[in-house]
Amino acid sequence: MSELVKISKTQFENVFQCEFNDGTVRLCTKNLAPGFSVYGERLFKVEGIEYREWNAFRSKLGGAILKGLKQNPIVKGTKVLYLGAASGTTPSHVSDIVELEGKVYGVEFSPRVVREFLLVAQHRPNLFPILADARFPQYYRTLVEDVDVLYVDIAQPDETDIAIYNAKFFLKNGGYMMMAIKARSIDVTKEPTEIYEMEVNKLKENNFDVIQVIQLDPYDKDHAMVLAKYKGK
Numbered sequence: 001m002s003e004l005v006k007i008s009k010t011q012f013e014n015v016f017q018c019e020f021n022d023g024t025v026r027l028c029t030k031n032l033a034p035g036f037s038v039y040g041e042r043l044f045k046v047e048g049i050e051y052r053e054w055n056a057f058r059s060k061l062g063g064a065i066l067k068g069l070k071q072n073p074i075v076k077g078t079k080v081l082y083l084g085a086a087s088g089t090t091p092s093h094v095s096d097i098v099e100l101e102g103k104v105y106g107v108e109f110s111p112r113v114v115r116e117f118l119l120v121a122q123h124r125p126n127l128f129p130i131l132a133d134a135r136f137p138q139y140y141r142t143l144v145e146d147v148d149v150l151y152v153d154i155a156q157p158d159e160t161d162i163a164i165y166n167a168k169f170f171l172k173n174g175g176y177m178m179m180a181i182k183a184r185s186i187d188v189t190k191e192p193t194e195i196y197e198m199e200v201n202k203l204k205e206n207n208f209d210v211i212q213v214i215q216l217d218p219y220d221k222d223h224a225m226v227l228a229k230y231k232g233k
């Protein structure tokens with residue numbers, strides 16, 4: 001069993017690096033819900049503070065950070081609308097990062113998966129699960145305030161259109177979008193890089209400045225994370 005030997009800050013607020021005695025290095029976040037592991041990740045205490053290992057093979061945001069994300073718009077106090085929350089793996093780390101000063105509204109349309117997400121949110125007062133289809137933001141309009149960051153990971157062929165539509169409802173002018181693109185969900189016949197370019201162009205045509213496109217291999221094959229800034233409605 002490996003033991004934690006060192007914990008250090010990264011360039012990003014509330015994102016840490018932990019080193020184990022077997023030489024492995026992982027990302028981690030401070031656990032907002034001490035004692036609770038969300039997806040079987042390791043928990044460890046250092047000077048009275050509990051940290052959670054952040055597995056980049058299970059979380060595209062973790063993968064993007066390890067693959068050279070230049071800027072993380074998710075910090076303490078950030079309000080995030082998260083489309084495709086699933087059972088809460090990445091949302092739980094986002095909840096750790098924004099702390100109690102921030103909020104994470106997690107939209108997920110699969111009732112089975114939402115049941116698991118509800119268990120995660122039970123111990124996290126800043127995490128708000130919403131059972132809804134992200135194609136219809138008008139149904140959750142009254143539940144969600146304007147947000148600083150729109151995080152999108154729904155693996156749908158029309159994901160970019162859905163993201164842009166949600167931005168019009170909820171994303172503040174000057175806010176950021178992080179969108180994970182799964183090339184094979186969009187077109188299996190095209191090269192992933194061609195698909196990333198197509199989706200990035202749609203964002204540019206809809207008032208986004210694209211800051212960075214990060215290919216997530218080996219953490220997620222044929223996926224990319226796009227970081228973009230919204231110039232307004």
Ligand SMILES: C[S@@+](CC[C@H](N)C(=O)[O-])C[C@H]1O[C@@H](n2cnc3c(N)ncnc32)[C@H](O)[C@@H]1O
Nearest residue numbers: 084085086089090108109110133134135153154
């Ligand atoms: C790749 S998984 C998300 C994983 C999650 N973001 C994480 O890192 O922990 C994609 C999720 O999006 C959900 N989804 C797909 N289309 C959706 C839609 N139109 N509205 C809401 N959720 C959707 C799926 O049910 C699935 O749980």
